Amino acid sequence: MRLPLPKICAIILLKPLETWMFTTMRPTTKDLAKAAGVSLATVDRVLNGRAGVRQKTVEAVNDAIERLGFQRNQVAATLARQRGYRFAFALPRSGDEFLDEIIERIREFDTAGRAEMVEANVIRLDDHDPHKSARVLSRLTPDEIDGIAIMAPETPQIRDALLRMQERGIRTVPFVANQHSFGGGDFVGIDNRAAGSTAGRLLARFLGPVQGSIIVLTETTQSRDSLERRLGFDAVIHRNYPHLTTLPTLETHGDPGRAQHVLRNALQAHDDVVGLYFMGAEARIPIEVARVLNATNGRVTIAHERTPSTEHALRKGEIDAVIHQDPGHLVRSAVRILRAKCENRATLASQERIRTEILIAENL
């Protein structure tokens, strides 16, 4: 039997150097079987949760796993599966620039992941028809797909479809927006309340002692994200900066005309506007409209998500900071979580926390 911890010291002659060593041999299922006093077949049954093993035997095997420090070799396991992992990202059909970035990262990941037998896919859901979306999700079978990251509104239909998918053995994880943490505390994305707080703090710090009011502009206040960001934003401003006033949230509904209208109105109604907060994921429209109205000039402006629009505006000094979440990290984290679920492994929470990044022109 090969023990888990025989090591060779890489630099045995250099004792004074602190170094830990490389493991040479790791116990295999064969070692496990011998240690547990059962056959390979039984070990396989236990490891893969197949039926037909007495409780006592299961415990004997688990005991041996513990004793040997056995870890399944995922490389061999993946190869033996005869098929790679197939993950999908269910995203809304209507998208913004940030969504485009995410999709590009998924494509990149898919290309790179081939060699590791991991594939990533995008499914576009009709965001205005929860029934249809739910039907699409309900049609997926474990044959086609191992796991799915979902960005979809929290309707009862979707919720139900998710539950049924999980029952069929498809792993799920809520992704970036529009979803409760659901079915086990996993969630891929930033804490939007903290993101709002960050924006608020930064806006106030950049303003310094200047007094006045702040315009808050977003696509729609209906979304959970907007709500949370607004909460975090207001909390910081109200608690710490009484000389600043936050105006009611304005909505663009994704329409440049309307955006221009509401922004112009707000600027006319309040002659003391010193800051703007573009709260939604689609900052392109607010930025363009603000450019036309010359609204950010002399005011501090903060937007969300790095996209070509925000990047350009940041470089030109039209806006002052961008609160961001890295789409590459989002994608890779989702895949890691889904894969860990497939393999019944835990994930390192610290590694999977998506950072709320602050971008200014200098650290783009």
Add this chain to the structure above:
Amino acid sequence: MRLPLPKICAIILLKPLETWMFTTMRPTTKDLAKAAGVSLATVDRVLNGRAGVRQKTVEAVNDAIERLGFQRNQVAATLARQRGYRFAFALPRSGDEFLDEIIERIREFDTAGRAEMVEANVIRLDDHDPHKSARVLSRLTPDEIDGIAIMAPETPQIRDALLRMQERGIRTVPFVANQHSFGGGDFVGIDNRAAGSTAGRLLARFLGPVQGSIIVLTETTQSRDSLERRLGFDAVIHRNYPHLTTLPTLETHGDPGRAQHVLRNALQAHDDVVGLYFMGAEARIPIEVARVLNATNGRVTIAHERTPSTEHALRKGEIDAVIHQDPGHLVRSAVRILRAKCENRATLASQERIRTEILIAENL
């Protein structure tokens, strides 16, 4: 022969949904051999760069690779290697809190990587004895180690040791600090000039219209990192904020006593200090000293690297922002780069760029 692109459509009945499909079969070395009209042995020779193949044959195989879109199955390749990947991080013996964080992440990675047949190791180098360090590195053989990430001063000895390691077939990558980009443009770490600029911009923005001078404190000005950060910092301040003056860099040499001395002197010599920039990786000492001297109170202060010290100071409001690079990303990126080198693959530059993060209390 199996083509690379036969697909099954996951949602064939849902045409209106945009979706790309899952690849079912990928060409194997066997397919490659058939397509190139050579044997498996020859394919193997070409793929693994073994000698004894006519140029014309090599081209035929490469041609077939191109035509089929062949990608080596890294899962199978890793399994067949009969041994996992062994990577090491050569780090200075004397460390700061940030180095501790990095080491912790290496440990985490090592634990998690076991299942993927990747091991990570730490080798501590004596930073005051380049000869000894070089000797340590020179002793490493490809049997023991596949690649190494190196944080060590750029002495001729080290440089030489690195070259010889590369000749022996050990992959290397400069890591975080003290190293030129060396041998191919890879470097794991942030752009320190940009980091300095970021710090400068942020400091100035937080200060607003306030006039005065800024104290810059670091461990030693000898290091390349300090130099670059200072350059970036000064560039931003001088170009954009003429009402601010940057004072000459003060050095702590890692000594709290000395730190307190130089800081107190500087504060006494200049009664207009409005900001502090703790430029080194070890902000603990400056923070503690500043606390004793009550130096940051009423002044804007920026430090580098998230550590228990900086995190605590940020939460307490003793400092205003931290410029950070994520140690987890550093470690994983180094491993990805080393592994890609081992497998003769390219890496996605966009994925490997380490972000210069800005942390404030709200986005910790």
Add this chain to the structure above:
DNA sequence: TAAATTCTGAGGTACGCACCTCAAATGCGA
């Protein structure tokens, strides 16, 4: 106690590639 049921073992194949050996074919120069 016999029969039915549940559990277990032994053995196999497969995944895609790395690495090995040895014989045969090919190309080359003289």
Add this chain to the structure above:
DNA sequence: TCGCATTTGAGGTGCGTACCTCAGAATTTA
């Protein structure tokens, strides 16, 4: 054209696991 070195082919083994079958052992039930 021969002899030699170089190049190629055929075949093998092994990595650690998944997944399969079927016979026989152990246990439970009637």
